[in-house]
Amino acid sequence: MKNLICSLVGHDFKVTKKVTNHVNEFQCLHCKKQMTTNSNGTLSPLTAKQKEINFLLSYIHNKKKKKQAHLTTNC
Numbered sequence: 001m002k003n004l005i006c007s008l009v010g011h012d013f014k015v016t017k018k019v020t021n022h023v024n025e026f027q028c029l030h031c032k033k034q035m036t037t038n039s040n041g042t043l044s045p046l047t048a049k050q051k052e053i054n055f056l057l058s059y060i061h062n063k064k065k066k067k068q069a070h071l072t073t074n075c
Helices: 001-011 048-074
Strands: 015-019 024-028 035-036 042-046
Touching: none
Parallel strands: none
Antiparallel strands: 015 024, 024 035, 035 042
C-alpha cells in the first residue's frame, strides 16, 4: 500500500541527515526509500558505498569547520 502511494503521487522525501551545506540524505515518509544528492545536485539512491562516501565527506567537512572556528577565535 505504501509503494502504491509513491507510484501514484510520487515520493515525499524529507531530510534525514545534513552531510554538508550542499549534500543531504533523504528518506521517503511513505515507503522509506533513501536517497542522497550526488555531485550534480540530483537525487540518487543511497547505497552502502554512498553512505560511506557521505560519512567521510561529513567527517572532513566537520573537521574543516572546527579548524576555521578555532582560527577565527584566536585572531
